[in-house]
């Protein structure tokens with residue numbers, strides 16, 4: 001892990017990753033295409049996380065556009081349409097996950113009852129969703 005880290009994707013996962021790395025002395029920048037960082041977090045957790053990131057000097061850009069990566073450079077426009085060029089030696093992609101049912105679907109031909117619950121159905125789900133689906 002390099003000392004200058006760029007996190008692409010400022011949702012819950014990207015912001016928590018930035019929190020972890022900045023705690024360990026890394027210089028971290030987060031870029032997000034939406035208007036708001038960690039928009040998928042509940043307010044009671046989001047606010048303290050945002051405060052922590054700011055107090056540790058994590059740089060955050062929202063509503064970014066026209067992002068591209070060139071050799072050791074990440075180039076994008078901020079919401080005021082100013083161009084930024086970031087140099088970093090580590091890039092973390094936290095742009096979202098996809099459920100992977102893979103070969104598990106085939107189980108239905110072998111076993112009479114098969115249920116999918118939790119993130120394997122919807123990777124944007126939360127712990128409560130997984131628990132509720134499991135219970136059901």
Ligand SMILES: Cc1cc2nc3c(=O)[nH]c(=O)nc-3n(C[C@H](O)[C@H](O)[C@H](O)COP(=O)(O)OP(=O)(O)OC[C@H]3O[C@@H](n4cnc5c(N)ncnc54)[C@H](O)[C@@H]3O)c2cc1C
Pocket residue numbers: 012013016117118119120124125126127128130
């Ligand atoms: C960084 C991060 C922060 C999060 N923070 C929150 C939060 O604050 N609040 C909240 O509600 N949710 C949060 N979530 C989401 C939450 O973790 C998930 O919604 C929840 O864990 C889904 O539960 P699950 O049992 O479906 O999947 P998981 O918890 O991912 O469990 C799946 C398990 O299956 C195992 N597995 C995979 N393939 C196989 C295989 N072939 N054989 C055997 N085992 C296998 C995996 O190793 C894993 O242990 C967060 C997620 C991330 C990534």
